[in-house]
Amino acid sequence: MSRPVSRVLAALELLLAHGSISGPELGRRLGVDPRTVRRYIGSLEEMGIPVTAESGRGGGYSLVAGFKLPPMTFSGEEALSLSLGLLAVRHLGLAGAAPGIESARAKLERVLPAPLRQRARAAEATLRLELPEARAGASGALLATVAEATQRERRLRILYLARDGSETERDLDSYGIAFRGGRWYVAGHCHLRGGPRTFRLDRIRQVRELPESFRRPPDFDVLAHITASIAGLPRAHSAVILLRCDLKVARRQVFGTLGLLEERAEGTRLRVQTDDLPWLARELARFEVPFDIERPAALRRALATHLRKLASRLDPPGSPAAP
Helix, strand or coil: CCHHHHHHHHHHHHHHHHCEECHHHHHHHHCCCHHHHHHHHHHHHHCCCCEEEECCCCCEEEECCCCCCCCCCCCHHHHHHHHHHHHHHCCCCEECHHHHHHHHHHHHHHHCCHHHHHHHHHHHHHCCCCCCCCCCCEEHHHHHHHHHHHHHCEEEEEEEECCCCCEEEEEEEEEEEEEECCEEEEEEEECCCCEEEEEEHHHEEEEEEEEEECCCCCCCCHHHHHHHHHHCCCCCEEEEEEECCCHHHHHHHCCCCCCEEEEECCEEEEEEEECCHHHHHHHHCCCCCCEEEEECHHHHHHHHHHHHHHHHHHCCCCCCCCC
16 A cells, blocks of 8 residues: 555544544644645545544544444554554563453454455564563553543652652652663653652552643653663762763764763763673773773773773783784
8 A cells, every 4th residue: 555545544543533633733643744634634535534624723623523434444554563563562561461462463363354364473473573671560551541641731649669668659740651671661740859750650559640730841852851860860889981072973872871971072971870880891891982081980990900801802811922
């Protein structure tokens, strides 16, 4: 099926799912500009799909009340996408998800024609996804509650288990949820601490939605916030390294949760919290740019020790000298 036709049908699915949806939001979900959205709506109308449009603030596109499609059908691309999604969700550590996965798989097979059913089975039997395995499970029901409150911009009250085993009750304005490094996180404004915080979903013991509402910051990057939060967690050692390169190059050298990067006139400063200086020394040895270790001195010694070990492997004692 050609891409434009697929997107026209995707626009129809969005209208069916949301009842009413604005033109900009429809374009964002489909990855097209407003003019193309209008063209897709025109294509639906030519197909006999009754679409109404309302202008002005709060307006958008919707289907005529009572309109229903014939029984569900899938294109080859849609069937493959669903099969891949069912494969991926097995890695996400959602408690109780297995029955839902198998039920969805059975329903998908039941509605697919024989050629597409065979394609879906082939994907499941032969495709393997290298995804980070979940390091901690999360309740699917809890995830759904937090996601719904986030979308509706409703405050949550959570009972949270801290790293030290203490429990605190706090109100949270949830800005976004992400699966990062094998764990589920929610980030937002914590009213107990009076600022932005990140919480692991597997440590939330209770959650309920409150009647109070809030406004999510329009430019909030949940993944960037969670990555910075993880990198800044206090550890036994605080290290500062000056990379002799600009910020753009530094970001290619440093994986997201290693530390926090700060652009400076003389280069880019990397701040790292770690419990293991030899491990950090090994990570620094991978860098392809020059750097200076500002502190601690113990990290310089750990790096020197690691480099001596590497050198001994290249030229073991007693081996003949190279010509």
